[in-house]
Amino acid sequence: MSDSAKATGIKAVGIKDVAREAGVSVATVSRVLSNGPVSDALRARVEDAVLATGYRPNLSARRLRSQHSQTIGLIVSDIRNPFFTAVSRAVEDAAFQAGMRVILCNTDENPEREAMYLRLMQEERVTGLIFAPTRATLAQLDRTDLDFPVVLIDRSAPAGRFDSVVLDNPQAAALLVDHLHGQGYRRIAGLFGNTSTTAVERHAGYQAALAAHGLHAEARFVPPTAEAAEAEIARWLAAAQRSGAMPDAVMVSNSLLLMGVVKATRTLGLTIPGDLAVTGFDNEPWTELVGPGLTVIEQPVHEIGRAAMTLLFERLDDPERATRKVVLSGTCVARGSTGGVG
Amino acid sequence: MSDSAKATGIKAVGIKDVAREAGVSVATVSRVLSNGPVSDALRARVEDAVLATGYRPNLSARRLRSQHSQTIGLIVSDIRNPFFTAVSRAVEDAAFQAGMRVILCNTDENPEREAMYLRLMQEERVTGLIFAPTRATLAQLDRTDLDFPVVLIDRSAPAGRFDSVVLDNPQAAALLVDHLHGQGYRRIAGLFGNTSTTAVERHAGYQAALAAHGLHAEARFVPPTAEAAEAEIARWLAAAQRSGAMPDAVMVSNSLLLMGVVKATRTLGLTIPGDLAVTGFDNEPWTELVGPGLTVIEQPVHEIGRAAMTLLFERLDDPERATRKVVLSGTCVARGSTGGVG
DNA sequence: ATGAAAGCGCTAACAG
DNA sequence: CTGTTAGCGCTTTCAT
Numbered sequence: 001m002s003d004s005a006k007a008t009g010i011k012a013v014g015i016k017d018v019a020r021e022a023g024v025s026v027a028t029v030s031r032v033l034s035n036g037p038v039s040d041a042l043r044a045r046v047e048d049a050v051l052a053t054g055y056r057p058n059l060s061a062r063r064l065r066s067q068h069s070q071t072i073g074l075i076v077s078d079i080r081n082p083f084f085t086a087v088s089r090a091v092e093d094a095a096f097q098a099g100m101r102v103i104l105c106n107t108d109e110n111p112e113r114e115a116m117y118l119r120l121m122q123e124e125r126v127t128g129l130i131f132a133p134t135r136a137t138l139a140q141l142d143r144t145d146l147d148f149p150v151v152l153i154d155r156s157a158p159a160g161r162f163d164s165v166v167l168d169n170p171q172a173a174a175l176l177v178d179h180l181h182g183q184g185y186r187r188i189a190g191l192f193g194n195t196s197t198t199a200v201e202r203h204a205g206y207q208a209a210l211a212a213h214g215l216h217a218e219a220r221f222v223p224p225t226a227e228a229a230e231a232e233i234a235r236w237l238a239a240a241q242r243s244g245a246m247p248d249a250v251m252v253s254n255s256l257l258l259m260g261v262v263k264a265t266r267t268l269g270l271t272i273p274g275d276l277a278v279t280g281f282d283n284e285p286w287t288e289l290v291g292p293g294l295t296v297i298e299q300p301v302h303e304i305g306r307a308a309m310t311l312l313f314e315r316l317d318d319p320e321r322a323t324r325k326v327v328l329s330g331t332c333v334a335r336g337s338t339g340g341v342g
Numbered sequence: 343m344s345d346s347a348k349a350t351g352i353k354a355v356g357i358k359d360v361a362r363e364a365g366v367s368v369a370t371v372s373r374v375l376s377n378g379p380v381s382d383a384l385r386a387r388v389e390d391a392v393l394a395t396g397y398r399p400n401l402s403a404r405r406l407r408s409q410h411s412q413t414i415g416l417i418v419s420d421i422r423n424p425f426f427t428a429v430s431r432a433v434e435d436a437a438f439q440a441g442m443r444v445i446l447c448n449t450d451e452n453p454e455r456e457a458m459y460l461r462l463m464q465e466e467r468v469t470g471l472i473f474a475p476t477r478a479t480l481a482q483l484d485r486t487d488l489d490f491p492v493v494l495i496d497r498s499a500p501a502g503r504f505d506s507v508v509l510d511n512p513q514a515a516a517l518l519v520d521h522l523h524g525q526g527y528r529r530i531a532g533l534f535g536n537t538s539t540t541a542v543e544r545h546a547g548y549q550a551a552l553a554a555h556g557l558h559a560e561a562r563f564v565p566p567t568a569e570a571a572e573a574e575i576a577r578w579l580a581a582a583q584r585s586g587a588m589p590d591a592v593m594v595s596n597s598l599l600l601m602g603v604v605k606a607t608r609t610l611g612l613t614i615p616g617d618l619a620v621t622g623f624d625n626e627p628w629t630e631l632v633g634p635g636l637t638v639i640e641q642p643v644h645e646i647g648r649a650a651m652t653l654l655f656e657r658l659d660d661p662e663r664a665t666r667k668v669v670l671s672g673t674c675v676a677r678g679s680t681g682g683v684g
Numbered sequence: 685a686t687g688a689a690a691g692c693g694c695t696a697a698c699a700g
Numbered sequence: 701c702t703g704t705t706a707g708c709g710c711t712t713t714c715a716t
Contacts (some may be wrong), residue, residue: 014693025703030695056464060405061693064708080427089421104446122398262631286628289604356709367687372711403709406692
């Protein structure tokens with residue numbers, strides 16, 4: 001049927017063709033398609049006609065007419081970041097389950113791309129947006145007005161205009177510091193990314209926890225790449241070794257940096273945790289396999305995605321309700337990389 | 343403006359409002375929007391009106407009227423699989439660059455979900471589809487007729503009905519076997535996934551290469567999860583140890599299985615490569631950090647994504663041209679996990 | 685170069 | 701329960 005259609009250039013079948021085939025009105029066909037009130041007899045005839053004609057509804061037409069896109073936007077920095085990979089999977093599962101589609105966009109933390117994708121979201125008339133913005137865009141967002149609700153993830157809102165879901169970063173960082181302290185470590189260095197609010201918060205938690213233990217904080221900030229972390233930590237440790245002020249542990253603010261640090265220990269010939277305890281964020285599968293296993297904070301990635309979707313649906317349900325900020329806790333997965341001093 | 347619109351419930355601005363504001367016809371506005379032939383004077387007036395009204399085109403309406411969706415579908419098994427993560431990023435970059443949007447779907451290798459998403463693709467009237475199907479769906483695909491071109495990735499086409507881009511899997515597997523052989527290994531076990539054509543091809547290459555070296559192949563097939571691989575390899579090695587027929591190396595058909603194997607060696611207390619050399623596919627960042635570094639095949643992931651998009655565009659350009667199969671080569675990244683016997 | 689008018693395929697009143 | 705009809709917002713002839 002559609003084979004011959006293709007060959008002969010006959011136009012695609014529409015609801016009209018189905019109606020003719022079934023001997024009913026287009027309205028009846030539409031009702032069958034949307035499970036409206038139709039007698040069993042007609043319903044059966046229509047369903048047969050749908051099969052016979054190979055009819056497929058045209059979603060563009062449906063969206064135009066019904067005025068809702070059944071589409072949610074998801075804007076992240078880079079889908080290759082395992083955190084966003086997992087979140088996006090959760091978002092997509094929840095969306096498809098609710099009969100919605102997802103438009104995924106990667107910004108590379110570039111404000112121009114963020115602006116462009118924000119525009120796209122408007123043109124798509126998305127039902128809602130889940131967004132991990134840069135600090136710059138976050139500020140602008142407050143002055144922009146969008147025609148759809150936005151849920152912020154990973155990055156926290158400045159004011160309270162948007163719903164958001166974030167990890168309790170200070171608490172998570174403190175968890176790591178406390179764990180290290182409990183294992184007997186006292187000279188705890190910190191390495192943090194220099195672009196995100198996330199790193200800022202983790203640094204704050206790190207500092208506070210160290211202070212609580214009466215310990216001295218020694219933190220550095222680097223661009224969020226494994227290479228930068230590797231170079232910085234190598235330089236740092238070499239200098240520390242010479243001055244006899246080696247840290248006995250280092251905590252790192254994300255998994256990219258963590259990889260860099262592990263690489264550096266190899267290059268320098270340091271053993272983990274003998275020469276240096278190592279710990280960081282994100283319980284990716286491979287962290288279990290590296291060295292004696294890496295102690296890390298596990299983020300509830302799937303919950304974060306789900307929570308964002310829930311927040312979005314609740315907001316759609318009641319546009320007037322107060323803004324919410326869902327703060328999820330991380331857990332410390334202790335492994336050999338912080339095995340203890342001595 | 344749209345703030346008050348929201349508050350007062352005034353409808354969103356459309357092309358008509360812009361036309362009125364600019365004192366021109368809707369056709370002229372449309373032409374300005376699509377860079378059609380319009381006098382500079384009117385063009386300027388329209389552009390001002392667009393800014394003044396805060397107009398955003400409605401893509402659903404545009405798509406309905408113009409009969410092309412500017413949308414490409416991407417159906418993969420799981421975006422969390424690093425291979426697909428990387429490919430999807432490449433596809434999305436190429437798509438957005440061409441002014442197209444991407445619908446990403448995860449099937450979990452479930453034929454029912456594949457069928458459902460294939461249906462969705464039709465309803466979205468996608469311009470084209472990039473698809474990594476299961477064997478089951480691949481077979482069906484030949485009998486289905488779609489209204490859009492399909493480019494297969496990762497999984498190879500049976501007949502020649504679809505364009506496709508794949509890794510040269512037999513060659514890559516042979517590369518690994520040859521490397522192991524060169525390092526002095528002679529009892530080379532193989533562990534393969536049992537769902538994809540990919541694993542079948544890699545198994546074929548493995549077998550052929552072993553035969554060429556006059557060696558005996560001993561392969562097993564497991565569900566594509568780290569857990570299955572871990573359990574199977576543990577059982578296998580335990581039995582082999584008892585019977586005194588331990589392999590001295592094992593090659594694995596994907597990175598998920600590879601993780602399982604590494605875990606098993608830890609549980610069993612085997613050293614890599616002393617007790618067992620280990621090698622597999624996909625040069626993920628962490629493979630460098632595990633044990634003495636894992637020898638792996640590196641796939642040109644970004645090229646695969648780009649090539650798929652190129653194939654798709656060329657097909658759209660000329661629907662009649664002969665089907666193409668782009669076969670990309672992997673490279674062997676040698677590391678300590680295949681350090682050599684003795 | 686510009687405008688008037690005819691739909692794209694569908695849903696949603698409104699009648700009956 | 702069923703059919704008729706009027707658009708959703710836009711692009712695209714076809715005139716001018």
